[in-house]
Amino acid sequence: MTFTYLPIADMIGYSFTDWDGISPEKNNVGLKNYTDLFTRPELFKVFLVSGVYLIAAAVQICLALYFATVLSFNTKCRNLFKGILFFPYLINGVAIGFVFLYFFRPHGTLDSLLALVGIHGDHLWMGDPDLVNKSLAGVSVWRYTGLNLVLFLGAIQSIPPHLYEAAALDGANRWQQFRHIIAPSIKPVISLSAILAVSGSLAVFEIPYIMTGGANGSQTFVIQSINMAFKFDKFGLASASAVVLIILILFVTWIQRRLVPEERVELS
Template identity: 80%
Template sequence: MTSAQKTRAAQPAAGRRGGSPPESAAGRPPAGRRRRTAALTPWLFLAAPLTLLVMFTYIPVADMIGYSLTDWDGISPTRSYVGGENYTDLVTRPARFEVFLVSGFYLAASFVQIALALYFATVLSFNTRFRNLFKGLLFFPYLINGVAVGFVFLYFFQPDGTLDTLLRLFGVEGEHLWLGDPDLANPSLAGVSVWRFMGLNMVLFLGAIQSIPPHLYEAAALDGANRWQQFRHIIVPGIKPVISLSFILAVSGSLAVFEIPYIMTGGANGTETFVIQTVKLAFQFDKVGLASASAVVLLILIVLITWVQRRLIPEERVELS
């Protein structure tokens, strides 16, 4: 071996013994810095949504709780601390909670809505002609602004209006005060909520149904199972968490109904809900402190009912194979 070859062979060995580190590790940061970067990266992505959540949810809730302990009228630059006086006023006036009876109409309507949404989601999950068209038609009402929905159905429910005209085609004569009769107003408004929100539940159910492995349907068909048996033994167990979530949203939503009855009747003729009552306390009677206490009570009720539902119907991990 020549002297030049010996020199070239000795250079890598010298680098391994104590020279410069290999090229692959030359630009790599220390292990401690990598761990800190890996721990910090998720928080960088969460910074913006967490900031918005704190600014527009938690801080307003904290302010609302603070207002509920005062007698602020919403206008005066000063407000006096009254402690739990607003809550005492609410508790000692049971009439303020009678409006929750109106929520019963919306709760019953939400069960009808869930049943219809589950039916249409099941039908459209199979090979149905024009199913994409029907999906769009059923989901479209949810995309419409609530104010627009209210004004459209104001004309729909007018005496001798669209609904009365349709009923006459089926032999039902006469004019009906759909929004003026206390016996008809709440069922009519609840029907509007079914029409508007059914598409949202249908999309939730449809997404859950499509996540079920297709081979289960094939195996069931080979065993001679019909559509009803596939729905009962495959679809319902497979989407049980989504169904329980829909019931939780139905109960909380029925307690917090606002825009449809507020726009269409303003709470008249026995259609006033707890939220409409709270809004009137704040902006009509200038009792922002009392209205804030009402809002806090509603928040506590919704959280409590949701917790009870989760205890009665615990979340289960569904594994279909």
Template identity: 70%
Template sequence: MKGAPEPAPRRPRGIHRWFTPWLYLLVPLAFLVTFTGLPLAGLVSYSFTDWDGLSPVKNFVGLDNYTDLFTRPQLFRVFWVSGFYLVGSVAQICAALYFATVLSFRTRFRNVFKGVLFFPYLVNGVAIGFVFLYFFQPGGTLDTVLGWFGAGPHLWLGDPDLVNTSLAGVSVWRFMGLDMVLFLGAIQSIPPELYEAAELDGANRWQQFRHVIAPSIRPIISLSVILAVSGALSVFEIPFIMTGGANASETFVIQTVKLAFNFNKTGLASAAALVLLVVVLLVTGLQQVLFPDERVEQS
């Protein structure tokens, strides 16, 4: 009688469990290092040189670029323009939250409204900029509509008192659909039992929003606020296309681009870009400290 076959040697499960996740992460990490890590390292190295962006010679200047930035306060005055976009972001989040809440209930043609509201986010930013150039031009679409109510024409993009409000309005129109989709997805993930319990307790729509919807989607609201603050600080596309930074509409990013490509100060522009990155990270971290996410348990 032959003996039973010997069992095959077992593989060390600890090494296998450690190695497998990194195998799946290999390609994403490679892309992250190639398209984020290496460019960031290059940006840091350029910020310590006087490189003009064209010459093969890069002279090391130490912290001179950073000293130049912080001793020229006019370079940071453009941050006040971000305040218009920050106020617009508040209106954008409120509008997106309203539409997401309304469309989460049984509303006629709600799929049509979802598509209409989300469509602007799918349109290329350059195309949006050129469309709204005609919308805001003197005697254009906006002036024509306002003329029906007796309002005279305005220099929407030529008046320093109106230009930033107009540009912020374009950003709200473009990005509101993205926030709405994020909120709508979070609202639809709320268990129906919570709505049923609220209705049994006699809660109306506002009370359901206040006590059920808002607490349940608080992490998504926090994410939208973080994106809004970082976007307001680093806004570029819409004002650059529509005004080029003219008439007191220049943002910090537009100013940085001009330093690099108009004045050939790539080293100084790299330092400015790193300062903006640090400012965005600090504001985001401060926001997380002041308004920490609370884990919501749904039963």
């Protein structure tokens, strides 16, 4: 509680002031910071960037669900593939950022790989506003697919084996087993992954901050808030921005739980 709720309470208090983060004086400005946020469209354009990450998160969940389903059966070398897919999640985010800076640089690894399949030219993966967010979102897919894979694998392995045996006796193929046994059984975990995907896409920070610093149209809501506080000394406005982000995540989560209510799955 001390390290969670008290800082949040302080942040809410700061959001009603014009504090610059340094001065001992904190003048109460009421709802001015929130008015500035909602009346300056440029501050909300960053949510378009979050949309790219949301699409990437959907791709990530689909990939994780596919690999988890395949690897839950008697696949050759499945433990090796599990390790390969989960390994990126274990790597420090800073290290990933620097590695992919070289991967995306002009004449770099990605351009060389594309040249092998006949796609020539130097692409400004980190400099072109039309490419930068797609490239960064691709890094996030590579990094976090393993996390969802582990969640799905754990849920799938909890399904009683006799359900597969009964389905096989009825002539069900792998797709039918997935549709009628696996998907309904792990629905709560899929719902959890969807909630994490939405909240994560709204609060993206680490990868774009390390790789671009928010330049070339890659600034996210969190990077914008940090720049407000530590670059422009608008700590009150940044606090208001953080409060809005928390409320937005909670609201989206509530909507999602209403649309997809949690159900108790009986496996028998």
